[in-house]
Amino acid sequence: MGFVGKPLPKARVNPWRCYHQNIQEEIDLSMAERDQAAMSVSSREGLLVPALIVGGGILLTMLPVTMIVPALKELVGVRFQVGAFWVHAFVSTSLIGATLFAPLAGAIIDRNAGRRRVLVAALVGNSLCFVALALAPTFWMLMMARFLEGIMHITALSAWMALGAELSPGGRSGRMMGALAGMLILGITVGVPLGGVIARASVEGVFWAAAAISMVAALFSLLLRHRRPESTRPPGLKECLQVVHANPWLLLPYAYTFIDRLSIGVVVSTLTLYMTDIMALNPAQRGVLLSYFLLPFAFLSYPFGRLSDRVGRGWMMATGTLLFGLVYMSYGYVTGDTMRLTMMLSGVLSAAMFAPSLAICKDLSSREYYGVVFAGYNVAGSLGFMIGPLLGGGLLVTLQHSLSRIEAYRWTFVVVGSFEVLCALVSLPFLLRLIRSGRIK
Structure with a gap:
């Protein structure tokens, strides 16, 4: 009790010891920051080679898609003596196979730790499908091979995109997904003239060249060593197929890619006819004019990503659209x-939408x-590209009953363009909710 009133003794403070302790703490903090920065640089350098492999693989995978376009009539119509309807059906058959199989393809990709085995198998299968297309003795065997080719292609492309998303640093996925988007569009762009050059020497050589490129892509994918951590439990098939249902926000980037691919489907069909019928351009001139659209699209996807x-993905995607x-x-x-x-401006604005939409898929x-x-994303794009030519052709034929030919073309483009505007305006409140919640930038 006698100690209650006594003050506690003051602790002795050595100013020199405090000074040296503060200096040591600053040194330790500086070393930690330096080590963290060094690890960050090392990580970026370690991801560079896999990123280049994925980008190059996407380019090689997309080349065969449009290589067959310049010789489509000779490869299908002339070879098997079928009409224009069946030539168009040949194009759509690949998209139907891709659309039907994509959910299962995505689940298979995610069930495989590392995803490389599925990728290699899909690319080898794609190559064999092009061989079958070259050797098909009947039209219906040709269509079956085309259907299977769509399945193999969507599996390979979805696997490449999944691998690219794995390589995206946190908070910086825009640049990675933008680079992959640029390589994808570049492959589509280069494939058309490349197929034209090959077709001049040999029409059926286009199929054989496509098979060779797909096999090169398969061999190229063997260079990839980036793997998912072994501690990650592969999801079950049922879990994979329920992902989109459990995360409805993914419908936002899906809607954007659907509308964008629908519009591009009208470009490659109805706009091409407009260039022929109204502008009186020859095939070479039409190809050059379309390149004004596709080249900015390809080369600006990475900068926009x-x-x-x-600056954020939501506003950029909505504004671009x-x-x-x-x-x-x-x-x-x-x-x-x-x-x-106008074509150049269209390519710039398409890039401003495409790269952020891919990054949002990864973020969500x-x-x-x-x-x-990404299989779901590709399905949405394939559906849009498949519906676009049908919509454009249907609108054009219907409007020509009451309008002149040029007015029918004009109103077709106005209607399809309004879909882009409506998509941006309707989705904007939902994008703002995602931005405020911090789920996307």
Whole structure:
């Protein structure tokens, strides 16, 4: 009790000891920051080679898709003596196979730790399908091989995208997905003239060249060593197929890619006819004019993906789509140099939408479900590309009953462009909710 009133003794403080302790803490913190920065640089360098492999693989995988376009009539119509309807059906058959099989393909990709085995098998299978297309003795065997080729292609492309998403650093997925988007569009762009050059020497050589390129892509994928951590439990098939149902926010990027591919489907069909019927352009001139669209699309996807990491993806995707829709509506009113400028602007705005939409898919999904998520993204795009030519042709034929030919073209482009505008306006409140919640930038 006698100690209650006594003050506690003051602790002695050595100022020199405190000074040296603070200095040591600063040194330790500086070393930790330096080590962390060094690890970050090392990590980036370690991901560079796998990223280049994935980008190059996507380029090789996409080349055969459009290589057959320049010789489509000779490869199908002339060879098997079938009409224009069946030539168009040949194109759609691949998309039907891809659409039907994509959910299962995504689940298979995610069930495989590392995903490389599925990728190699799909690319080898794709190569064999092109061999079957070259050797098919009847039209119906040709269509069966085409159906299987669509399955193999969607599996390979979804696997490449899943691997690319794995390589995306946290918070910086825009640049990676933008680079992959650029390689995808570049493959589509280069495939058309490459197929034309091969077809001049040998029409059926296009199929054999496509088979060789797919096999090269399979061999190229063997260079990839990046694997998913072994501690990650592969999801079950039922879990994979329920991913999109459990995460309805994925419908936002899916809707954007559906509308964008639908619009591009109208470009490669109805706009090409407009260039022929109204602008009186020959095939070479039409190809050059379309390149004004596709080249900016390909080369600006990476810069826009990188920009989305800084300024945000939601606003960029919605703004790019809105402006693209407005430009699209003007197609029937421009000619000459103005049309070239319009095509270039369309390519720029498409890149501004495409790269962020891929990055949003990655942001909204977990690592173990990338295969399913990107398979769904590819399905939405394939459906849009398949419906686009049918919609454009249907609108054009219907409008020609009451309007002149040029007015029918103009209103077709106005209607399709309005879909882009509506997509941006309707989705904007939902994108704002995602941005406020912090799930996307």
